[in-house]
């Protein structure tokens with residue numbers, strides 16, 4: 704997978720040289736390039752913003768640098784983090800992980816001139832996404848989050864593919880609690896069932912924990928959880 708990130712803060716993406724994303728880059732699973740938007744400015748001050756037409760707070764990112772940047776790195780699927788984007792979900796992560804070339808446009812200030820999005824949409828797929836209902840300074844942090852969500856889905860990145868199949872957001876429920884050694888820690892014991900060796904009972908215990916956690920913390924996910932996944936005992940719960 705090829706990924707191009709365009710930002711006025713390219714150093715924000717140093718974390719993408721670390722850990723499993725860094726390994727995916729060195730092994731060739733991920734071809735990631737970060738570009739400084741100011742590369743495509745032409746004035747001595749390398750200006751990327753200007754005042755908003757119609758008034759209003761702050762500044763807006765100028766279309767010219769963005770147009771030239773997207774011409775240079777495109778075409779691909781353009782992903783634009785935005786406060787007004789579609790909520791980003793695990794399903795979106797799977798869809799993006801299956802694509803050949805992603806381009807991330809990191810806005811700042813009050814956002815990017817709308818004509819940049821409209822012009823790009825005339826020659827490539829564009830997805831405006833939001834991480835959630837809170838306000839960030841710009842798109843960079845969102846791109847780091849999205850890159851983690853996507854990269855872990857790329858074949859060969861995660862050692863144990865099972866960890867993908869066990870995932871709650873993939874299976875529609877929150878995960879059960881996890882434990883490791885020591886068996887007793889500060890007078891707190893690991894649930895006996897997990898040390899029983901009875902894998903059938905362990906699987907049921909984990910599913911019950913997932914159901915109760917999801918019901919209490921994410922009732923919205925329960926609403927979407929197909930009832931036929933529940934056996935009779937669960938349905939009465």
Ligand SMILES: N#Cc1c(-c2ccc3ccn(Cc4ccc(CN5CCCC5)cc4)c3c2)n[nH]c1N
Nearest residue numbers: 784785810811813833834835837839840841842845
């Ligand atoms: N993903 C994601 C995001 C972002 C995000 C993503 C990209 C950019 C580019 C610039 N900003 C800053 C900003 C903040 C607020 C506004 C709204 N205006 C403020 C006063 C009148 C309306 C416009 C821009 C961004 C924020 N925030 N939250 C998410 N989940």
